[in-house]
Amino acid sequence: MFFRPLLDLFFPPLCHACRAFIPEAGELFICADCLDKVAFLTTPLCTVCGAPFATDQGSDHTCGACLTHPPLHTCRSAAILEGPLPQLIHRFKYGGRVQLSLPLGLLAISALSEFCTEAAPDLIVPVPLHKKRLRQRGYNQSQLIAQVLAKKLELPLEVGNLRRLRWTEPQTTLDAAKRVANVKGAFGVREAKRLEGKRVLLVDDVLTTGSTMRACVDALMDAEVSAVAAVTVARGVQP
Template sequence: MFFRPLLDLFFPPLCHVCRAFIPEAGELFICADCLDKVTFLTTPLCTICGAPFATDKGSNHTCGACLLHPPFHTCRSALILEGAVQQLIHRFKYGGRVQLALPLGLLAASALTDFCAEAAPDLIVPVPLHKKRLRQRGYNQSQLIAQVLAKKLKLPVEVGNLRRLRWTEPQTTLDATKRVVNVKGAFVVREARRLEGKRVLLVDDVLTTGSTMRACVDALLRAEVSAVAAVTVARGVQP
């Protein structure tokens, strides 16, 4: 392209992580060195909740927690929340870097395509923010990720139907038990008829304890969806 060198001079393609110049940035805008530091969640995983096992050998199987208390949905995350991934999500979520939705969404799509195909969703529902937090932040990071996934999966996104009814404390400040209590009953489906009988792909940016996801799933099940599969870009993994 004739104008490419000129564009690179004035708007050099830089890595989103380390800010190094990338001659061939592609869609990700993440250099090879930083991409090598991104850890994808791989087998063996729990076939239900997607939690990784503390070994790099073996096949996928159900974890002990899911055997004891089977959830009403399946979940997968694309990446481990550490290093470059943690930096990107922090900048995206708290630093106003909305352009990072694209590389984060593309990384998630590349890792979760097979899971999403097997789940066969009819539509995508992002985890909503409370209107107060939405005003503060100016955007819902989960919705932006959902829009990237929707384009890749060729699915519609249902925005505004699943709603967060009440203000909750940030989950990052709470332990696992308090997180469950914090979000219990916080979500509701406004127009159940729009989701009744549908297979839903629920999308969030990060999964830690899963309490927010479970609260959203409870609300979706009350709306009589036929199935829920949940995906996140990253997952916090206990050492």
């Protein structure tokens, strides 16, 4: 393209993570070096919650926690929250860098396309923000990621039906037990008939203890959806 060198001069394609120049940026805009530092989750994983096992040997199987307390959904995350991901997600979530929804969404779908296909969802639902936090931030980061997944998977996006019924404190400041109590009963469905009998793909940015996801699943199951599969871009490392 004749104008490509000129565009690169004035608007050079830079890596979202390290700001290095990328001659062939594509849609991702993450350089090969930074991409190599993304710790994508691979087998062996728990077949239910998607938690990685300590060993890199063996096959996928159900973890002890899911055998003891079976959850209401299956969940997968694309990668561990380390390498360039913490910085990218923090800038996206708290720094107003909404353009990062595309590379984060593309990373998610590149790792989770098989899981999403096998889940056979009828629609995608993002984890909602409380209206107060939405006004503060100006956007719902989970919804922006869900938009990327909806486009790639060619599925409808259901926004505004699953909603937060009350204000909750930021989960990052709480331990595991307090996280569960903080979001218990915090979500509800506005129009249950729109979701009744549907298979739902629930989308969030980061999974830590899973308490927010479980509270959302509770609300969706109350609306009589037939199944929920949950996906996130990253999964926090458990101590």
